[in-house]
Amino acid sequence: MPIDPLKETPSQTAGPFVHIGFAPHRAGFAMPFDTGSPRAHAVGERIVLTGQVLDGSGAPVTDAVVELVQADAAGAVGDKAIWLRSPIEPETACYRFETVRPGAIGDGCAAYVTLWIFARGVNIHLETRAYFPEDTDAPATDPVLSRIEQRHRVETLIATADGPGQYRFDIRLQGERETVFLDV
Amino acid sequence: MRRDRGSHPPAYAPGYKTSVLRSPRAALLSIEPGPLELSRPVFGTEAIGPLDHNLIRNFAAANGLQGEALGPRIVVHGRVVDQNGRPVPHGLIEIWQANAAGKYRHVKDGYRAPLDPQFGGCGRCLTDADGRYQFFTIQPGPYPWPNNGSEWRPAHIHLSLFGIAFAQRLVTQVYFEGDPLIPLCPIANTVGDPVAVDRMTAKLDMARQGPFDHLTYRFDMVLRGARQTFFETRPEGM
Numbered sequence: 001m002p003i004d005p006l007k008e009t010p011s012q013t014a015g016p017f018v019h020i021g022f023a024p025h026r027a028g029f030a031m032p033f034d035t036g037s038p039r040a041h042a043v044g045e046r047i048v049l050t051g052q053v054l055d056g057s058g059a060p061v062t063d064a065v066v067e068l069v070q071a072d073a074a075g076a077v078g079d080k081a082i083w084l085r086s087p088i089e090p091e092t093a094c095y096r097f098e099t100v101r102p103g104a105i106g107d108g109c110a111a112y113v114t115l116w117i118f119a120r121g122v123n124i125h126l127e128t129r130a131y132f133p134e135d136t137d138a139p140a141t142d143p144v145l146s147r148i149e150q151r152h153r154v155e156t157l158i159a160t161a162d163g164p165g166q167y168r169f170d171i172r173l174q175g176e177r178e179t180v181f182l183d184v
Numbered sequence: 185m186r187r188d189r190g191s192h193p194p195a196y197a198p199g200y201k202t203s204v205l206r207s208p209r210a211a212l213l214s215i216e217p218g219p220l221e222l223s224r225p226v227f228g229t230e231a232i233g234p235l236d237h238n239l240i241r242n243f244a245a246a247n248g249l250q251g252e253a254l255g256p257r258i259v260v261h262g263r264v265v266d267q268n269g270r271p272v273p274h275g276l277i278e279i280w281q282a283n284a285a286g287k288y289r290h291v292k293d294g295y296r297a298p299l300d301p302q303f304g305g306c307g308r309c310l311t312d313a314d315g316r317y318q319f320f321t322i323q324p325g326p327y328p329w330p331n332n333g334s335e336w337r338p339a340h341i342h343l344s345l346f347g348i349a350f351a352q353r354l355v356t357q358v359y360f361e362g363d364p365l366i367p368l369c370p371i372a373n374t375v376g377d378p379v380a381v382d383r384m385t386a387k388l389d390m391a392r393q394g395p396f397d398h399l400t401y402r403f404d405m406v407l408r409g410a411r412q413t414f415f416e417t418r419p420e421g422m
Binding site for chain 2: 027063105148
């Protein structure tokens with residue numbers, strides 16, 4: 001008999017009222033503690049990453065919260081890793097992060113930010129990555145992008161430039177151009 | 185170690201209708217956690233305040249009120265360990281919930297039950313060096329939601345956890361032992377079997393009651409474990 005580790009506590013959806021815990025201003029009130037800011041204070045080239053989360057019918061998911069994890073501008077992680085949180089804002093139906101351009105972490109990996117999606121109807125958070133369009137070698141050389149068997153899906157992990165330092169990255173939960181999601 | 189997806193609900197769980205259009209159809213791309221995923225979360229936010237873990241008082245206090253939230257006073261406590269049984273020290277737990285009447289303080293909650301002017305419904309705490317945590321709150325009420333007509337959520341508290349590595353990230357809900365709505369709930373039942381539901385259910389802990397003050401529930405949680413290794417002092421892959 002193999003030795004079984006303990007079972008992980010099961011995930012459950014964050015639900016429609018996730019903002020109470022993650023972004024009280026979107027629930028309609030304020031709390032004295034900061035439950036996450038969509039703005040990084042690290043040193044580096046400032047960039048903005050924004051986009052929609054779309055369901056399988058193409059409709060924007062307006063009640064999601066997106067979290068970002070990335071290396072700092074020098075590619076450092078550990079206690080230099082950056083974590084941010086942004087609800088979908090009603091005016092734009094977009095999440096929006098003001099952060100620094102991440103450095104590549106090493107080992108031939110292109111620079112990326114990890115994004116987690118929490119929402120009603122999402123039973124366990126979805127994880128994906130946004131890479132940068134300037135890294136034209138990344139689809140062939142990055143160890144994750146190069147492993148995507150359906151090559152036309154690689155583009156679902158590459159943000160599009162939307163002005164200097166501005167990037168757009170839409171996340172499609174399902175459907176024709178479904179984003180590649182990761183089991184990390 | 186690999187995340188055991190069998191411990192979790194599937195993305196597509198048609199009994200919970202909202203999951204139908206919000207679940208990917210393609211298989212997840214499996215990759216090994218790297219240095220970023222193994223990094224310890226650092227938030228850069230202010231330290232935990234003295235009332236952050238007290239949902240009975242924290243909203244009123246933040247609004248200059250002296251009162252306390254209405255409803256059955258409870259403490260939820262427990263221990264967070266990883267899959268190898270090791271404590272998860274100094275992990276952040278974020279908490280949100282409905283009030284005792286089953287109403288959320290949220291602009292989108294249309295349930296007719298009243299708001300409690302003394303209750304916000306969110307809080308947070310840290311595990312200690314041994315993985316133990318506790319928070320004070322009121323027992324939330326059940327409430328109806330549209331799914332197959334009017335269905336009723338069992339009383340539950342939402343919990344968000346960060347462990348010692350980003351790869352341990354988990355958002356879940358804790359239910360309360362003996363609630364007859366649990367087996368009827370399409371969201372609780374996304375996990376598939378009663379044993380898994382039991383892993384999300386807090387147990388009444390009478391020995392830890394606060395006499396003449398509050399009941400206590402115990403809820404232990406398990407986050408992903410690091411790979412077993414003989415070289416225990418060296419951080420290894422998840």
